Amino acid sequence: MPNSNTSQAIQATAGHPGPIGVFDSGYGGLTVLRSLRQALPEADFIYLGDNGRAPYGTRSFELVYEFTLQAVRYLFARGCQLVILACNTASAKALRSIQQRDLPGIDPARRVLGVIRPTAEAVGTITKSGAVALVGTPGTVASQSYDMELAKLYPSVKLYSHACPMWVPLVENMEAEGPGADYFVKRDLEAVLSNNPAIDTLILGCTHYPLLLSKIRKYAPEGLTVLPQGDIVAASLLDYLRRHPEMDAMITRNGTTDYITTEAPDKFSALAAAFMGEAVTARHDSL
Numbered sequence: 592m593p594n595s596n597t598s599q600a601i602q603a604t605a606g607h608p609g610p611i612g613v614f615d616s617g618y619g620g621l622t623v624l625r626s627l628r629q630a631l632p633e634a635d636f637i638y639l640g641d642n643g644r645a646p647y648g649t650r651s652f653e654l655v656y657e658f659t660l661q662a663v664r665y666l667f668a669r670g671c672q673l674v675i676l677a678c679n680t681a682s683a684k685a686l687r688s689i690q691q692r693d694l695p696g697i698d699p700a701r702r703v704l705g706v707i708r709p710t711a712e713a714v715g716t717i718t719k720s721g722a723v724a725l726v727g728t729p730g731t732v733a734s735q736s737y738d739m740e741l742a743k744l745y746p747s748v749k750l751y752s753h754a755c756p757m758w759v760p761l762v763e764n765m766e767a768e769g770p771g772a773d774y775f776v777k778r779d780l781e782a783v784l785s786n787n788p789a790i791d792t793l794i795l796g797c798t799h800y801p802l803l804l805s806k807i808r809k810y811a812p813e814g815l816t817v818l819p820q821g822d823i824v825a826a827s828l829l830d831y832l833r834r835h836p837e838m839d840a841m842i843t844r845n846g847t848t849d850y851i852t853t854e855a856p857d858k859f860s861a862l863a864a865a866f867m868g869e870a871v872t873a874r875h876d877s878l
């Protein structure tokens with residue numbers, strides 16, 4: 592049941608400019624937020640991390656959809672007219688239903704965008720061999736969303752996917768620099784790359800994975816293009832706003848970022864500050 596205060600707040604903010612909402616199950620979306628802020632330094636942002644319920648990658652389709660819809664409604668109620676699902680799992684399992692089934696009833700003027708389509712668009716322009724590897728959460732890999740997007744856009748590209756269920760927990764538990772990360776990153780990269788020696792591009796199909804980048808680079812063979820999504824999503828958003836001036840006009844521009852987490856805010860603030868390179872004071876809230 593949608594919360595009636597949330598519904599009232601969504602109605603009250605309809606048609607008024609607001610911040611861009613950026614949502615992830617936890618810390619991963621920070622890797623997208625950083626690029627978005629570089630691309631749109633004057634825009635206001637609200638970052639929402641559902642750390643209290645992360646990881647999403649091993650959860651059912653129904654639960655990821657339910658949690659993601661709650662998050663989108665939460666961000667709408669705080670005035671966002673545009674929400675980026677900076678999470679592959681949520682993009683794979685919830686984006687289409689929210690866009691097609693829920694948005695028309697909530698507020699047809701608002702928009703929710705994901706990260707899979709822009710990443711798939713970029714991959715086809717980067718690979719030379721046409722052999723591409725994808726690492727992602729079990730949910731993203733099982734959804735076959737990348738397979739479907741690439742089949743539509745670049746039918747000749749051959750995709751080799753591999754689920755890495757331990758990578759998000761390593762990040763969420765601050766173990767990204769530890770020896771456990773070495774073990775799992777090495778093992779999973781070897782598994783996916785052994786599919787075809789011609790693989791020349793690796794999609795990091797989970798926004799948490801750039802937080803493991805030093806380990807990924809350590810075990811990735813030379814010559815492999817490792818593709819984090821932040822800059823791709825930021826470029827795609829700039830293009831979207833150029834094509835949709837009516838949405839561009841709905842973004843407030845004071846250069847602020849609010850951080851909200853469903854877990855302990857101190858832990859979130861510490862990791863976010865280290866990653867964003869500035870002081871962060873996150874607030875706790877429930878969805």
Ligand code: DGL
Binds near residue numbers: 645678
């Ligand atoms: N950052 C999310 C993604 O891109 C991680 C999902 C999770 O919580 O497992 O898929």
